[in-house]
Amino acid sequence: MKVIERFLxxxxxxxxxxxxVDEYPSTKKQLVLLNHLKDELDNLGILNSIDKYGYxxxxxxxxxDKEAPKLALVAHVDTSPDASGENVKARIIDxxxxxxxxxxxxHNIILxxxxxxxxxxxxxxxxxxxxxxxxxxxxxxxxxxxxxTIAEYIVNTPEYKHGELVLLFTPDEEVGNGTKYIDIKKVxxxxxxxxxxGTVGEVAYENFxxxxxxxxxxxxxxxxxxxxxxxxxxxNVAYEFDRLLPDNKRPQNTExxxxxxxxxxxxxxxxxxxxxxxxxxxxxxxxxxxxxxxINSCEAINxxxxxxxxxxxxxxxxxxxxxxxxxxxxxxNTAIESIKETNVEPIIEPIRGGTDGARLTYLGLxxxxxxxxxxxxxxxxxxxxxxxxNIAVEIVKKIITKTSQL
Ligand SMILES: [Zn+2]
Numbered sequence: 020m021k022v023i024e025r026f027l028x029x030x031x032x033x034x035x036x037x038x039x040v041d042e043y044p045s046t047k048k049q050l051v052l053l054n055h056l057k058d059e060l061d062n063l064g065i066l067n068s069i070d071k072y073g074y075x076x077x078x079x080x081x082x083x084d085k086e087a088p089k090l091a092l093v094a095h096v097d098t099s100p101d102a103s104g105e106n107v108k109a110r111i112i113d114x115x116x117x118x119x120x121x122x123x124x125x126h127n128i129i130l131x132x133x134x135x136x137x138x139x140x141x142x143x144x145x146x147x148x149x150x151x152x153x154x155x156x157x158x159x160x161x162x163x164x165x166x167x168t169i170a171e172y173i174v175n176t177p178e179y180k181h182g183e184l185v186l187l188f189t190p191d192e193e194v195g196n197g198t199k200y201i202d203i204k205k206v207x208x209x210x211x212x213x214x215x216x217g218t219v220g221e222v223a224y225e226n227f228x229x230x231x232x233x234x235x236x237x238x239x240x241x242x243x244x245x246x247x248x249x250x251x252x253x254x255n256v257a258y259e260f261d262r263l264l265p266d267n268k269r270p271q272n273t274e275x276x277x278x279x280x281x282x283x284x285x286x287x288x289x290x291x292x293x294x295x296x297x298x299x300x301x302x303x304x305x306x307x308x309x310x311x312x313x314i315n316s317c318e319a320i321n322x323x324x325x326x327x328x329x330x331x332x333x334x335x336x337x338x339x340x341x342x343x344x345x346x347x348x349x350x351x352n353t354a355i356e357s358i359k360e361t362n363v364e365p366i367i368e369p370i371r372g373g374t375d376g377a378r379l380t381y382l383g384l385x386x387x388x389x390x391x392x393x394x395x396x397x398x399x400x401x402x403x404x405x406x407x408x409n410i411a412v413e414i415v416k417k418i419i420t421k422t423s424q425l
Contacts, residue, residue, distance in 0.1 A: 020171060022408045023111075023147070025164035029096075030156040033105040036097035036194045043200060044073045044097070044190035052096045056188055059167060063174045067186075072200040077186040079173055087182030087423045091211025091384060092169070092415065094162030095192035095375065099397040102154040109147050109155060111405070117142040122399065123151030130400050137218070137394050138402075145405040155401035157393030162214030163188060165391060165412050172416070179416075182423040185211070189375065193397075197375040203382040210350050210385040212418065213376040219407040219414070220363040221390030222354045224344045226370040226377045227278070227299040228306040229336040232313050234260060234294040236287070236320070237328055250289065251324060257285055257292040260329060263316035268309065276301050276369055280309055301339050301369050337373050340380035340387070347385045349425065354389060357417035361410055366390065389414070 032052040037045040044050065053073050060067040060077045067077035081087060098104040112120060117139060120130040128151030132138040149155045166186055173179060185208040189197045192215070216223055238253030261282055266272065270279040278300025285294045296313070300306035310333050320329040344351060358365045376386035392407025 020168065022161075022164050022168045022412055023405050025167055026147070026157075026161055026403070026408065027109060029160040029163055030104075030107045030109060034097050034156075035100055035104045036191045037100055038194045043196070045194055045196070046097075049073060049097050049190040053188060053190065056096070056163070056167065060170070060186075063171055065170060065174065065186075070202075073190040074201055075188040076206060077170070079170065079181070079184040079186070081181065081183040081423075082177065083180050083182060083423055088209040088425055089183040089185060089207065090419060090422045091185040091187055091206060091208035091386070092166045093187045093189065093211055093213045093375070093379065093386065094166055094215060095159045095189045095197050096163060097190050097193050098154055098156050098158065098160075099193040101397040102399060103152070104154055104156055107153045107156055108150040110150065111145055111147050113145045115141050115144055115146050120148055122148055126151060128399060130402065135395060135400060140218070141404050144407070147403045147405065149399050149401060151399045154396075154398055155393070155403060157391065157401055157403040158396035159192065159215045159391070161391040161393045161403055161408055161411075165214055165408060165415065168412050169415055169419070172412075180423055181419045184419065187211070192375050195373075198378040198382065201379075201382070203379070203384055206384060208384055210347060211379065212354065212415070213374060213379070213386055213388045214391050214411070214415070215374065215376070216388045216390040217394055217396070218366060219390045219392045219404075219411045220358050221366045221368070222351060222358065222387055223368065223370045223374070224351050224387040225301055225341040226337075226339055226373050227301055228303055228338045229373055230298040230306070230310060231334050231336055232296040232298060232310075233332045234296070234313070234317065235330040236260060236292040236294070237330075238289050238291065240289040251328070252289050253292040254287040254289070256320060256324060256328065257287055257294055260316050260320055261285075261294065263319060264312055268312075278302070278305055278309060280313065298333070299371075301341070303339065303342060337377050338381060340374075340377040340385070343380050344385055344387060350385055351387055353418055353421045353425075354387060354414075357414050357421060360417055361414050363410060363414070
């Protein structure tokens with residue numbers, strides 16, 4: 020089956036995940052697609068198992084004589100809570116001409132190259148778009164479709180040589196929990212790749228170091244009529260705290276490798292305010308410095324208004340996978356070489372966010388991220404290129420071959 024056929028099939032499943040729920044996976048409907056994939060693997064004769072969390076792990080044994088690294092290919096089945104993934108009506112535009120695409124005439128929803136310049140790279144290709152009312156699901160059903168296509172190819176092509184392969188499909192990536200209950204020993208691979216990126220040719224192996232910070236500011240509430248020199252308004256102090264942080268590290272002033280402290284929310288009354296931040300930087304040292312800036316700001320507030328006026332809690336969330344991948348450069352290099360040999364220009368950009376690959380890397384499965392041929396993730400402007408998805412499959416086949424020769 021072609022990648023596109025699989026893809027169009029998988030996006031029929033609504034697999035939207037949900038933030039802040041206790042159950043795992045966060046929505047039962049993700050299990051429907053996971054079990055469907057299990058059936059497909061069974062039909063292909065590929066050994067697999069799914070656990071109570073929904074982690075679907077399949078293994079394809081090596082067909083070569085020598086010892087080779089065990090390679091994992093990883094994709095997530097859920098789609099973002101940011102937009103509906105129900106009743107996706109995909110449309111294929113053959114030989115895209117570079118002009119505006121009316122996704123939905125009734126609601127005047129237009130996919131335009133002036134707003135999304137990446138479309139210019141897709142001229143002459145066949146692209147898959149939405150009807151403007153849902154997301155497409157390329158993130159990450161394109162990754163799923165590409166991995167399944169490769170699995171089928173391997174089953175049908177005994178002369179194609181490869182080491183042991185592990186296919187891993189996960190739920191709840193979009194709500195930050197894609198690896199929450201994963202048993203990495205059960206995955207049992209030496210390294211892997213997530214197929215969860217954008218443009219084909221993309222290799223991402225650097226992501227943010229990430230922490231969250233909760234700042235509580237305590238005020239002193241008295242009757243406003245007799246407040247002079249007594250009232251301490253926690254909201255004012257909260258603003259003061261925020262202003263102590265450097266302006267050049269606010270997200271709206273940063274790009275590329277520049278880290279930021281992002282004030283997500285501020286709630287308060289006279290008595291008590293709470294500020295919530297996320298702290299992000301690719302560089303671990305600078306990341307620690309940014310945490311230090313928050314600690315210093317809190318101390319300055321306490322010095323001025325009294326002990327315990329400011330209480331700060333910082334919690335690490337994830338780290339830059341490059342810190343580990345730097346010692347396993349061959350994984351990145353294999354991807355880059357495979358991309359070049361497929362006549363695609365490698366695109367290497369730091370991720371200004373996180374990835375499941377980062378968590379897997381820190382769990383012991385080094386795992387850079389590869390482009391799949393999808394664009395504009397998480398919303399109705401999402402689209403995918405059929406030529407690029409086919410190329411993505413060819414790239415991964417080369418990666419498998421190269422890995423088997425390591
Ligand atoms: Zn994704």
